[in-house]
Amino acid sequence: MLTQVTPWQAITTALTEIVGAEGIVTRSEELFVYECDGLASYRQQPKIVVLPTSTEQVAEVVKVCDHYRIPFVARGSGTGLSGGALPHLEGVLIVTSRMNQVLEVDLENQRVVVQPGVINTWVTQAVTNQGLFYAPDPSSQIICSVGGNVAENSGGVHCLKYGVTTNHVLGLTVVLPSGDVIQIGSALPEGPGYDLTGVFVGSEGTLGIATEITLRVLPTPEMIQVLLADFTTIDAAAVTVSDIIKAGIIPAGMEIMDNLSINAVEDVVATQCYPRDAGAVLLIEVDGLAAEVPYLSQRVMEICSQNGARQVRIAEDVTERLKMWQGRKAAFAAAGRLSPNYFVQDGVIPRTQLPYVLQEINALSEQYGYKIANVFHAGDGNLHPLILYNEAIPGQLEAVEELGGEILKLCVRVGGSISGEHGIGSDKKCFMPEMFSPADLEMMASLRRAFDPKLIANPDKVFPTPKTCGEAAHSQRFLAQAGVELF
Amino acid sequence: MLTQVTPWQAITTALTEIVGAEGIVTRSEELFVYECDGLASYRQQPKIVVLPTSTEQVAEVVKVCDHYRIPFVARGSGTGLSGGALPHLEGVLIVTSRMNQVLEVDLENQRVVVQPGVINTWVTQAVTNQGLFYAPDPSSQIICSVGGNVAENSGGVHCLKYGVTTNHVLGLTVVLPSGDVIQIGSALPEGPGYDLTGVFVGSEGTLGIATEITLRVLPTPEMIQVLLADFTTIDAAAVTVSDIIKAGIIPAGMEIMDNLSINAVEDVVATQCYPRDAGAVLLIEVDGLAAEVPYLSQRVMEICSQNGARQVRIAEDVTERLKMWQGRKAAFAAAGRLSPNYFVQDGVIPRTQLPYVLQEINALSEQYGYKIANVFHAGDGNLHPLILYNEAIPGQLEAVEELGGEILKLCVRVGGSISGEHGIGSDKKCFMPEMFSPADLEMMASLRRAFDPKLIANPDKVFPTPKTCGEAAHSQRFLAQAGVELF
Numbered sequence: 001m002l003t004q005v006t007p008w009q010a011i012t013t014a015l016t017e018i019v020g021a022e023g024i025v026t027r028s029e030e031l032f033v034y035e036c037d038g039l040a041s042y043r044q045q046p047k048i049v050v051l052p053t054s055t056e057q058v059a060e061v062v063k064v065c066d067h068y069r070i071p072f073v074a075r076g077s078g079t080g081l082s083g084g085a086l087p088h089l090e091g092v093l094i095v096t097s098r099m100n101q102v103l104e105v106d107l108e109n110q111r112v113v114v115q116p117g118v119i120n121t122w123v124t125q126a127v128t129n130q131g132l133f134y135a136p137d138p139s140s141q142i143i144c145s146v147g148g149n150v151a152e153n154s155g156g157v158h159c160l161k162y163g164v165t166t167n168h169v170l171g172l173t174v175v176l177p178s179g180d181v182i183q184i185g186s187a188l189p190e191g192p193g194y195d196l197t198g199v200f201v202g203s204e205g206t207l208g209i210a211t212e213i214t215l216r217v218l219p220t221p222e223m224i225q226v227l228l229a230d231f232t233t234i235d236a237a238a239v240t241v242s243d244i245i246k247a248g249i250i251p252a253g254m255e256i257m258d259n260l261s262i263n264a265v266e267d268v269v270a271t272q273c274y275p276r277d278a279g280a281v282l283l284i285e286v287d288g289l290a291a292e293v294p295y296l297s298q299r300v301m302e303i304c305s306q307n308g309a310r311q312v313r314i315a316e317d318v319t320e321r322l323k324m325w326q327g328r329k330a331a332f333a334a335a336g337r338l339s340p341n342y343f344v345q346d347g348v349i350p351r352t353q354l355p356y357v358l359q360e361i362n363a364l365s366e367q368y369g370y371k372i373a374n375v376f377h378a379g380d381g382n383l384h385p386l387i388l389y390n391e392a393i394p395g396q397l398e399a400v401e402e403l404g405g406e407i408l409k410l411c412v413r414v415g416g417s418i419s420g421e422h423g424i425g426s427d428k429k430c431f432m433p434e435m436f437s438p439a440d441l442e443m444m445a446s447l448r449r450a451f452d453p454k455l456i457a458n459p460d461k462v463f464p465t466p467k468t469c470g471e472a473a474h475s476q477r478f479l480a481q482a483g484v485e486l487f
Numbered sequence: 488m489l490t491q492v493t494p495w496q497a498i499t500t501a502l503t504e505i506v507g508a509e510g511i512v513t514r515s516e517e518l519f520v521y522e523c524d525g526l527a528s529y530r531q532q533p534k535i536v537v538l539p540t541s542t543e544q545v546a547e548v549v550k551v552c553d554h555y556r557i558p559f560v561a562r563g564s565g566t567g568l569s570g571g572a573l574p575h576l577e578g579v580l581i582v583t584s585r586m587n588q589v590l591e592v593d594l595e596n597q598r599v600v601v602q603p604g605v606i607n608t609w610v611t612q613a614v615t616n617q618g619l620f621y622a623p624d625p626s627s628q629i630i631c632s633v634g635g636n637v638a639e640n641s642g643g644v645h646c647l648k649y650g651v652t653t654n655h656v657l658g659l660t661v662v663l664p665s666g667d668v669i670q671i672g673s674a675l676p677e678g679p680g681y682d683l684t685g686v687f688v689g690s691e692g693t694l695g696i697a698t699e700i701t702l703r704v705l706p707t708p709e710m711i712q713v714l715l716a717d718f719t720t721i722d723a724a725a726v727t728v729s730d731i732i733k734a735g736i737i738p739a740g741m742e743i744m745d746n747l748s749i750n751a752v753e754d755v756v757a758t759q760c761y762p763r764d765a766g767a768v769l770l771i772e773v774d775g776l777a778a779e780v781p782y783l784s785q786r787v788m789e790i791c792s793q794n795g796a797r798q799v800r801i802a803e804d805v806t807e808r809l810k811m812w813q814g815r816k817a818a819f820a821a822a823g824r825l826s827p828n829y830f831v832q833d834g835v836i837p838r839t840q841l842p843y844v845l846q847e848i849n850a851l852s853e854q855y856g857y858k859i860a861n862v863f864h865a866g867d868g869n870l871h872p873l874i875l876y877n878e879a880i881p882g883q884l885e886a887v888e889e890l891g892g893e894i895l896k897l898c899v900r901v902g903g904s905i906s907g908e909h910g911i912g913s914d915k916k917c918f919m920p921e922m923f924s925p926a927d928l929e930m931m932a933s934l935r936r937a938f939d940p941k942l943i944a945n946p947d948k949v950f951p952t953p954k955t956c957g958e959a960a961h962s963q964r965f966l967a968q969a970g971v972e973l974f
Contacts, residue, residue, distance in 0.1 A: 108839045166682065182927045191835075192906040192915070193923060193949070194931050195653065198685025219735035248706035248776070289735070292779035348678075352595045419679040428679070436680060440669045443938070444681050450937035451930070462680070 006090065008047055011068055015050050015092070018060040023098065025049035034075065034093055038140075039083040041397065042426050046073065046087035051098045055173055055181060055211040058094065062209065063179030065092055071456050072177075074209045076116060076145030079138075080152055081344060082425030084204045084461060091456075094209060096147045102126050103212060111170060113214045116147025123215060132217040135162035138421070139329060150210050153202030155421030157253040157328070158285070160379035162218070164421065166201040173212035174200060177452035185214070199447070204423050205458035207451040221287035224252070225297045226321040229304040229312040230278035234258050234374070237280040238354035240307040241378040244284070245351065247303060249296055252285040254379035255328050261373045261386075262327075264334040271327040273320075278310070282378065283328055331375040332386065338373065339388035341397075345404045346422040347411035351381040360410050361385055368403045370396075382420035383411070409434055424462045430469035432462070493577065495534055498555055502537050502579070505547040510585065512536035521562065521580055525627075526570040528884065529913050533560065533574035538585045542660055542668060542698040545581065549696065550666030552579055558943045561696045563604060563632030566625075567639055568831060569912030571691045571948060578943075581696060583634045589613050590699060598657060600701045603634025610702060619704040622649035625908070626816060637697050640689030642908035644740040644815070645772070647866035649705070651908065653688040660699035661687060664939035672701070686934070691910050692945035694938040708774035711739070712784045713808045716791040716799040717765035721745050721861070724767040725841035727794040728865040731771070732838065734790060736783055739772040741866035742815050748860045748873075749814075751821040758814040760807075765797070769865065770815055818862040819873065825860065826875035828884075832891045833909040834898035838868040847897050848872055855890045857883075869907035870898070896921055911949045917956035919949070 016024050025031060026048050036043040047070075052058045065072045071091030078085055087093045099115035102122065106112070107130050112123055120141040123134035137156035138144055144154070150172070155164040162168075171185035185197035200207055231237045237256050244251065257265070262274045262281060274281050282304070286296045297314055304312045315321035335342045349357050358374065361383075365372040373386040387403055389396040408418045408431050418424070418431045432441060445463060449455070503511050512518060513535050523530040534557075539545045552559045558578030565572055574580045586602035589609065593599070594617050599610055607628040610621035624643035625631055631641070637659070642651040649655075658672035672684035687694055718724045724743050731738065744752070749761045749768060761768050769791070773783045784801055791799045802808035822829045836844050845861065848870075852859040860873040874890055876883040895905045895918050905911070905918045919928060932950060936942070 109837050166685075176926075176930065180926045180930075182930050183924065184927070184930075186902075186904060186922075191904045191922070192911045193919065193927075194690055194934055195685040195688070196930065196934070198653075198682040199934075201682070203681055219733075222735065246706075248709065289779060289782065291782035292776060295776065295778035350596050415673075417673060417678045424679045432680065435673075435678070437670065439663075439667045440671070440680075443663065443667075443669050443671075443683065446937040447681055447683070447686075447934065450933040 006068060006070060011064060011070070012048060014064045015048060015061060018057055018064070019050050019052050023051040023053070025051075034078070034087060034095070037075070037078040037083060037085040038081045039086070039425065039427055042083045042086050044087055044089050046089070046091055046093035049093045049095055051095045053098045055175065058175045058209055058211050059179050059181050061092070061094060062175050062177065065456055066177065066179050066454065069454055069456060071459050073458050074147065074151065074205045076148030076151070077119070077143050079140040079144040080148055080423060080425065081346065082152070082419070082423040082427040084152055084423050084425035084458070085148070086426045086461075088459065096145060099147075099211065107132070110217050111214055112217055113212060114146050116145060116150070116210050116213060118146045120144050120146060120149060123217065127217050128220070131220050133220050134168065134215060134217050136165045136168055139332065146213055146215070147210055150201050150213055151203070151205050152423040153421070155377070155380070155382065157255060157377060159421070160254060160377065161250045161252045161287075166198060168216045169197055169201050169213060170216050171214040172197060172200060172210045174208045174210055176208045177454065177457040202423070204425060204462050206448055206462055208457060221252075223290040223293040224285060224287045224321070225293050226315045226324050227284045227286070227297060227300055227304070227312055228273055228315070228324050229282045229284070229309040230275050230280070231282065231307070231309055232279045234280035234358055235355040236308050237282040238358065238378065240282060240304055240309070241354065242351050243303045243307065244300055245379065247299060249286075249299060251300070251379065252287045253283070253377070255283040256374070256376055256378040257281050257328060257331060258374040260338070260371065261331050261335070261375045264338050264373060265327040265331055268334040268337055269326055269330045271323050273324050274327055275311075283324060328375070335373050335386045335388065339371070340390045340392065341388075343387040343389065343400045343404055345383065345385045345387065345407050346420050347383050347408050347416060347418060348420040349381045349383065349411050349414050349416035351379070353414040353416070354378065354381065357383070357410060357414060361407060364403060364406050364410075368399060370400060370403060377420070380420065381416065405431065426461055429462055429464050432464045493555065493557060498551060498557070499535060501551045502535060502548060505544055505551070506537050506539050510538040510540070512538075521565070521574060521582065524562065524565040524567045524570060524572040526568055526573070526912065526914055529570045529573050531574055531576050533576070533578055533580035536580045536582055538582045540585045542662065545662045545696055545698050546666050546668050548579070548581060549662050549664065552943055553664065553666050553941065556941055556943060558946050560945050561634065561638065561692045563635030563638070564606070564630050566627040566631040567635055567910065567912065568833065569639070569906070569910040569914040571639060571910050571912035571945070572635070573913045573948075575946065583632060586698065594619070597704050598701055599704055600699060601633050603632060603637070603697050603700060605633045607631050607633060607636060610704065614704050615707070618707050620707050621655065621702060621704050623652045623655055626819065633700055633702070634697055637688050637700055638690070638692050639910040640908070642864070642867070642869065644742060644864060646908070647741060647864065648737045648739045648774075653685060655703045656684055656688050656700060657703050658701040659684060659687060659697045661695045661697055663695045664941065664944040689910070691912060691949050693935055693949055695944060708739075710777040710780040711772060711774045711808070712780050713802045713811050714771040714773070714784060714787055714791070714799055715760055715802070715811050716769045716771070716796040717762050717767070718769065718794070718796055719766045721767040721845050722842040723795050724769040725845060725865065727769060727791055727796070728841065729838050730790050730794065731787055732866065734786060736786060738787065738866065739774045740770070740864070742770040743861070743863055743865040744768050744815060744818060745861040747825070747858065748818050748822070748862045751825050751860060752814040752818055755821040755824055756813055756817045758810050760811050761814055762798070770811060815862070822860050822873045822875065826858070827877045827879065828875075830874040830876065830887045830891055832870065832872045832874065832894050833907050834870050834895050834903060834905060835907040836868045836870065836898050836901050836903035838866070840901040840903070841865065841868065844870070844897060844901060848894060851890060851893050851897075855886060857887060857890060864907070867907065868903065892918065913948055916949055916951050919951045
């Protein structure tokens with residue numbers, strides 16, 4: 001319906017005046033590259049893509065959307081895994097890739113101000129010679145944008161010790177859905193007024209667009225040691241993780257890979273660090289002062305041994321350390337070799353529930369008849385089961401999505417969460433009622449309306465809607481592919 | 488005006504049915520004790536005080552307020568320093584002191600669930616035998632309530648390393664201003680949906696009342712060492728603080744006391760730790776594993792010496808350590824001996840601006856002719872200048888408030904904040920425009936309306952209103968004392 005009344009020609013002209021012809025994409029064959037993010041099973045083209053370069057341009061673009069009441073979706077590098085940057089069929093996609101400037105490096109106060117299109121690793125690169133680093137490190141860090149990290153509150157392998165993105169964002173310049181520009185947070189850790197930084201980070205583009213982001217950077221640890229322990233069972237590895245935390249040690253990261261993942265990784269990258277017959281390997285990174293790290297590593301080794309580790313190795317040099325990590329970082333890619341497709345789930349559970357939940361996932365795997373490789377941020381209880389399937393076989397995608405849903409429900413049942421670090425986006429909105437009561441969701445919805453009364457900022461994401469939930473999750477996509485208008 | 492139309496008799500009956508006669512206070516001579524919190528220069532009596540015991544009772548009480556559209560204010564122990572719990576002349580004061588149960592101790596997952604009236608130190612007491620502690624430690628910790636800590640996002644001397652209250656609240660049961668009950672946050676560090684925990688903590692009672700609070704507790708550090716360094720100038724102490732952080736060391740706390748404070752403390756508690764001729768003393772607490780603490784202390788000592796410390800002492804045993812802290816903890820009380828009254832200010836500045844700001848405070852002190860004792864959380868840049876005056880002398884309170892205001896504006900000018908840990912409350916709302924633009928404040932106000940569309944939850948606090956700002960800050964109080972109705 002909207003297509004009949006929305007004056008796209010006038011809108012295109014208005015947007016071109018703001019960003020110039022080089023900042024506009026409208027031809028369908030060019031829009032193609034923007035039709036999905038990392039959740040490639042959902043695809044749709046926006047009407048227009050704009051690539052602004054400044055806060056002022058974003059504000060003007062958003063004012064045009066507000067004026068015509070058309071949806072806008074922000075997109076960074078498009079590496080998100082929950083479809084948060086899936087375009088709106090009748091909307092504008094605002095891409096931040098030309099907003100790629102590091103605006104300020106303040107070494108004295110350990111902060112860096114960036115535009116949202118700056119790539120995650122560039123932040124560390126900007127300060128590494130000064131002995132500083134930016135802690136959040138999603139696996140996609142060499143390509144993902146800081147703006148996208150803010151939208152999804154991204155984590156990484158080191159978030160056990162250092163926290164997720166929200167713990168490192170000090171302040172933001174935000175273009176509200178009205179086009180007004182506000183400053184939220186401050187360079188100080190705590191300020192007066194409502195903590196809008198916490199609300200904004202992780203709001204998945206539904207409250208506005210961050211156009212300048214002040215990040216905290218930390219002193220590079222004096223020493224880093226990586227330990228690799230192998231266990232005959234994944235349970236023993238899981239209990240070890242709890243025991244290390246209980247001993248008062250917070251490693252920078254603790255990652256578990258199961259036997260299926262180990263063999264996939266060894267097939268592909270041949271690290272030769274991971275014993276192929278292990279039930280699980282546990283990778284532990286300990287960092288800090290040179291005076292404390294060897295002592296901590298020693299205690300970690302003892303705890304591993306007490307839990308029956310067959311072997312615990314400390315990487316002898318940087319090369320070996322990187323090799324140990326290489327396997328973990330290649331795990332998703334390696335899973336691609338095990339099967340034509342895989343579906344990554346992202347759930348969180350209390351650490352102490354790890355052994356039980358892994359058993360249940362195993363039972364679900366057998367019940368549904370799909371193999372599941374387990375690779376996860378064990379310290380945080382953040383699971384990433386990789387369900388292996390073949391999209392070419394009719395029915396498999398749907399079955400695997402159902403299986404993934406059962407895993408999420410299991411996480412909620414043990415007091416966990418339906419998302420650890422990938423967000424809700426398009427993918428998981430139907431699971432929100434598993435975690436939140438109607439009153440909880442209504443409170444969040446009314447907060448959203450406070451920011452966005454016209455509901456034009458990334459609509460149809462995060463919140464469950466009767467239109468899409470309760471039907472098959474993909475019906476919207478299939479209808480769109482069939483050319484059916486969805487309004 | 489409202490007094491003529493509000494059916495207080497019916498309201499009293501309804502509230503008595505909910506909480507019982509023993510949970511209601513309406514006689515003026517009994518209401519007297521509730522007429523102010525720790526900011527005793529603002530005083531007014533509520534119409535009714537209710538003391539509920541459960542979430543259900545709070546929800547029912549709030550529903551009555553919602554039904555009659557009358558304001559309610561929540562109060563814990565009443566130790567707040569910004570007038571956040573100042574009652575509303577035409578409202579209900581909801582006091583949480585009977586909600587004093589520790590509801591759950593979950594050692595495995597290191598969390599404790601409490602009612603809001605539980606006293607801060609009780610949390611640590613509930614887990615201390617298990618080697619755990621609750622980190623936020625306001626100076627009033629033996630009397631202040633966890634509910635009040637949540638409302639004001641309280642800090643303490645250890646928040647440099649451990650963060651403030653918001654970093655330790657995992658989840659909340661909240662009675663909204665409608666009387667609806669929602670769950671926000673979760674026992675997990677990060678969950679999906681908007682981060683309402685961050686918004687709620689520090690919202691000073693304007694978004695609802697927390698009735699169950701899930702707190703994170705931490706393993707007690709294996710070793711604690713306290714160092715006391717004395718300097719001939721406060722500047723040297725301030726530069727030392729920055730240098731310690733720059734060296735990658737995060738002590739549990741770093742506190743500075745100036746010469747005036749040192750002498751006041753020695754007069755009163757005679758610790759004999761603080762040299763009376765020092766320009767400033769710097770107290771540093773280092774904690775962690777037994778393997779790292781002595782090494783860290785050594786490095787801290789070196790940095791102190793490099794900055795010209797005359798002497799650096801490490802407390803030899805627990806007795807000496809507590810003695811060193813005793814002086815700092817008695818500083819506010821000791822200031823009471825220097826002068827009939829003192830006015831505590833609470834501002835934050837970037838750590839690197841400490842020397843400049845202390846100089847400027849000194850200049851303001853001379854300009855206004857009032858002595859200022861400086862005692863502060865130096866590691867966080869959180870200043871607590873104590874302005875000494877005599878309330879009995881007409882004009883002194885007003886002059887001192889003006890001087891306090893100048894200090895706040897100074898903090899904002901150097902990139903700081905008008906409040907570190909005491910909140911805005913009644914005291915500082917007129918300074919909010921110093922920090923926030925009209926668009927920033929409007930966004931916060933619209934968030935407030937999303938929670939509280941009738942504006943009955945602690946109204947007239949936090950946000951500047953033309954009615955009270957722009958006039959003398961105390962006119963409302965003086966009018967009230969004169970018996971003038973303020974509606």
